[in-house]
Amino acid sequence: MLKPVCLLAFAIVITRTSSAETLPSLGSSAIRYGQLMTDHWLNVDVARQIERAVFYTPQSKRGGFLAELETLQKSLTALEKQLDSAQGLYKQLFITNAAQSSAELDMALNRIASAETAAGKTALELLKRLGQASAGNEFRALPIANEDLAPAWNKGHWLDANRRPRRILFGSTGKAGDDRTLPLRFDFSGGVFGFNIPMTASNRLDIPQAFRDGSAPEFNWMRTNHSGYHYWAGVYNNQNSYVAPGFLAQHINDDDIWMKLADGKVLKSANGWGQLNIWNPRARDYLEDYCEAQGRALRDDPFLVCYDYTAEPHPFGSQPPGQPQYSGYNASAIRAFRDYLKNKFQSISSLNQAWHSNYSAFDSISPPADPYISPPEKATPLSYEFELFRCHSHMLLWKSLYDAYRKGDPVKPIVANAGMFMSGWPVEALDSWQLQKSGAMDWVDMHMNNFWPNLPEQIYLYSLCRLSGKIPVQFEYVWTFPRTGPLDDSSESDFRAACQASVWRNLVWGKKALVFFDFYYDWPAYHNAFFNRDLGYSILRPSACVVPVTKRKALRFNDILMQTEIANPPxxxxxxxxxxxxxxxxxxxxxxxxxxxxxxxxxxxxxxxxxxxxxxxxxxxxxxxxxxxxxxxxxxxxxxxxxxxxxxxxxxxxxxxxxxxxxxxxxxxxxxxxxxxxxxxxxxxxxxxxxxxxxxxxxxxxxxxxxxxxxxxxxxxxxxxxxxxxxxxxxxxxxxxxxxxxxxxxxxxxxxxxxxxGAKPASCDRNLFELVLRKENHGQQYLFVLNPHTRDSREDRISVQGKFARCVDLGIGSGIPMPVTVEHAETSFRLRLYPGEGTVISLSL
CATH class of the missing domain: 3.40.50.880 (Class I glutamine amidotransferase (GATase) domain)
Known part of the structure; x- marks a missing residue:
């Protein structure tokens, strides 16, 4: 039998004395606040499921349930105010640099813990009675118990032999060893090595012994908390590649090692990060050696989730407007361009015939002008082939780096940030589709989640992965985007709804792993720090504490998300x-x-x-x-x-x-x-x-x-x-x-x-919801529904093409049947959702 008390697996409910000697530290009170706030939103989520279940209940049978729901909602509203007051007490102590909690704060947290436990038990009992009245005795109020939300990284269990996740994975850029991140229940944390691992000699990484043998405190913390970490591998694309000191010392004066622009400017670097010329054989060999060394050094690390080797693509030049931006003008690049043309056309006469040109030899062909300096009125064979050559060169490089990792580590997934929406900037020379087709990655990321066109890009990435068979993921995931409703920078409720809607969309559009960003810095345009900026990043923000709710939904619908694809659209x-x-x-x-x-x-x-x-x-x-x-x-x-x-x-x-x-x-x-x-x-x-x-x-x-x-x-x-x-x-x-x-x-x-x-496969009368149909191979369909607004609860009538006599809202416990109307090969029903809330409707004939 389900034990309701599991709803508060992280809550601390022991009674404390108020003497100064036994008061917890202010840091531990911050952690306890985070645990209680996350548990609170898990309780609120159950209450919202109850409200929707009552919505489906015939009017004549709602009376008693409505009264109990109203009482529960009042208690949860009161608890939210108490949590806000507790944060206010914490703020007073933080401002005064207190080392310990106060008796008032400690007693407040004790009261909240007891009340949350009681509210959670009441909510589950009410939902169970409602569900069994509608769906029978097999109804379960909590299919995903809250202990199931705890970090549970286990490479052998969560990844199959083809490096595909068996379960949606929730990760973050939090630091391994930081207990303040634990209330959010992430499966893995940020890298333990920083942006890169230094390479002090060819094929050898400079890894401290405690990190090699797993005895470092970070590894003990991961072992205790069943957590992993992901590795940003330092091959950051274009202007951001890590350059080892030995290689730098040997080649710093070789101009062809560094990227050269059309005006002759060489983009040299002496600080350990640089814009290497990908057409230079020595530069390519170095990058391959570095990737192979990483794989060899980390292949047996049981905590490592994956290698993320191309984290943030950017154009090579990134020069001010009016200056060159394009790569491909090094001597080695020009030779490679001519070789590319020779391999493609075989003879200069064949090229001239295709181009309508009269070149005397391949060696007489030079790259076109940088289009940022001399914008062309129209494409030419030369300009188009130069673009193809640049994309092809990047594809070959990425595939060679993937293969280098595989020499060192044949098992762990390799993540690449394969360009951006509609292949991003052409100046990047990253053709997203060709990169996926080449096999240069197992998991595919794109980086525009924090900017427009973040929502179109989600659909775009899923579309490409649908064809390539690769796994779409979202690393460095800015959870405060996309923003499809009003958002006040000071409103935690706005950010909470934005987070829920954002995660929902990522799940619906196929993401199998999310790496939330950030904990320790609040980027001004994003307001995305999980820790409270105004309190020295010492305590979780209230809006961040909704993450376990989104994880519970992800795990609740995990099998559906893993076994279905977006229905083929018209x-x-x-x-x-x-x-x-x-x-x-x-x-x-x-x-x-x-x-x-x-x-x-x-x-x-x-x-x-x-x-x-x-x-x-x-x-x-x-x-x-x-x-x-x-x-x-x-x-x-x-x-x-x-x-x-x-x-x-x-x-x-x-x-x-x-x-x-x-x-x-x-x-x-x-x-x-x-x-x-x-x-x-x-x-x-x-x-x-x-x-x-x-x-x-x-x-x-x-x-x-x-x-x-x-x-x-x-x-x-x-x-x-x-x-x-x-x-x-x-x-x-x-x-x-x-x-x-x-x-x-x-x-x-x-x-x-x-x-x-003709008629849309799924529609709603006022377009208040986002609708996505997913389908199993044998034909079973599921409608994913989201209220994208950040403030308004919404109700609308949804219509689906087909006669579906049984529609079940799977977002209420283990599922509650909905009242439906079937007319003229169309099924319709009404649905009500809170801001940022999503649910799944099972459609059965």
Whole structure:
């Protein structure tokens, strides 16, 4: 039988005397406060489950349950005020530099502990009675006991032979040995070695003996608390690589070791971190040696969770605006570029034929100008191949570093931060899809969780991992983003709801490991420190104490999250890789890529808030055989450059009944900048198209001779064609010269979209919730529902396509059936959720 007292596994309920000699230290009172606050929010979560269970109970049977719920809610509200008062007492002592707690604070914490225990027992008993009345005697009020939330790192248990987590893992950047982090129940902590382990000799790391044999205090702490740690490996991408003293001393004056910009500037370093030239054989050998040495040194460490070897990608140059940014201008890089072209084309005549050029030899080819110094009006074969070469070079480097780790350690997962949304800055030369395809990582991270486009990026990363089979994770996870509701920097309740919603989204979009950031510094734009900034980072913030609630939800739905995938959507956004590589340059310190705005704002904001389901597919996957026939709509976010085979496949797919929607004129050129225009002219008729400001993608479109299948044209106040739609055999095409940002353009967009996909798989009347359908291989479906608002409890009617006679809210204990209405092959029900709250609905026929 379930023991309700387990709800407060961490609470300290022993009675203390108030004499000064027996008072706990102020530090231990801070820890106790954190334990009680986390337990409080676990109790509140149970109370919210009770409220939803009452919501589903017929009106005639609610009376007694409502009265008990109101009493419980009043007691929990009173307890929250007592916890706030206890924090106020702590603050007074902290300001006076008191070493010990006060009798008043100690007695307050004792009273709170007793009251929380009683409230937890009452809540579980009430939920049990409600659940059994609705779901039968098999109902369990607490499927995940609170002792299950305790740290439980065990490599052999939580990772399978393919390095895939069997359970959602919660980690943090907290320090091993810091007891103040324990109330949050993280499975593993930050690295015990700092940013890197020094390498004092070739292939040998400088690791203290106590760290080698596991006798250091940090390891004893991890052993006691069943915790692990993750390792930031010091190969930080581009300008952040660790450079060992021996290598630095030997090569500091060799200019080709360091990255060189187009203006001849060499990015030398003498401080142990530098921008190594990845095309220099000695630099590559050094990086491989360092990675292999790490693997060899740490392979038998049972506490190490993974190696995170490319933590934070950035452009190489990072020079002020108006200065060069691109890599690839070292002598060794130029030789490598020529070798790349020679391997690809075999002969200079073949290259000239493809490029429409007349080079005399491969050695006569030099890199193009840095586009930040000489922005091109249009792509050329030279500029496009140089972009491909740079991406290919990074892919080869990353794969070689992965293989070096594997020589040292064949077992532990290797994490890489594979670029950013829509492959991030082209100046980075990191093609996210190609990096995953190469096998350069086991777990894949992206770094934009603390900035826009954090929400689009979650969907993007899941989409790529869905195709590659890699594991999406979120390291250096800023838990205060994304912010999709009002947020006052001084409101802990706003941050608590933001945290719950943020974790929920990460889980729904496939993340299998989260590393929360930070404890010890409150980044001004993020306000993300778990410890209270105003109290010297000595005590947990109230909002941080909701993390165990999110972990309990993750473990409650663990099997569903592990055994399902996002249901195949009717809509895909095609990542136009050739156009990304040829896009107008955006300075790294001022913006992300051109396509970040188009896909992450202009397209995302049309679809996501209205619960249109979509995923991303890179154009390379289409070239590799990905079937577009499984989708009804393809959206192109500014794709003026398209490979000829992609154009061919899109035209074939449209003829078969697909709908293509394009922001910007698609396929004007092939990736080399050679004219194409078939995608527009075959579907609309004879066309004239131009970039009004060459290189800025401000499109002018004129239909010279219109096909009879053109159904609608929209002109702006200047008489310029801004959008048109046309039928093409069985399919349809809608093109806008820019974003769908006016009322008439959006009306056309949604009309074409709705006619193409029919009813959405899941929708809600007022779009108050975020809805995501996940599906098992055998067909069982689950609807994940989130209230994204930070302040408002919300209620809405949800409709799902299909006749589901039995719908169960799995977020209430082990699950409670919901009242549903089934009409015309559609199932509907009402749902109410608190701010930041999410739940899972099981849909059964």
């Amino acid at each position: 809509i895909v956004i095609l990542q136009p890789t050739a156009s990304i590589l040829n896009s107008p340059p955006q300075h790294p310190n001022q913006n992300f890529s051109y396509h970040t705005t188009v896909a992450g704002k202009q397209v995302h904001d049309l679809l996501f808030p209205r619960n249109y389901p979509f995923l991303y597919v890179p154009e390379e996957a289409v070239l590799d055989g990905y079937s577009l026939s499984q989708h009804k709509v393809v959206i192109l976010p500014q794709a003026p450059y398209l490979p000829e085979k992609v154009t061919d496949r899109l035209l074939t797919w449209i003829k078969s009944g697909g709908t293509l929607i394009s922001l910007g004129l698609p396929g004007l050129w092939n990736p080399y900048g050679h004219d194409d225009l078939r995608l527009v002219s075959q579907t609309f008729g004879q066309t004239r198209a131009a970039d009004r400001q060459p290189g800025h993608w401000i499109w002018q479109w004129e239909l010279v001779k219109t096909n009879s299948s053109v159904t609608e044209q929209i002109y702006n106040e200047k008489g310029h064609l801004t959008a048109a739609s046309a039928h093409f055999v069985k399919g349809r095409v809608l093109i806008s010269t820019g974003p769908f940002d006016s009322a008439n353009l959006q009306a056309l967009f949604y009309r074409v979209l709705d006619q193409s996909i």
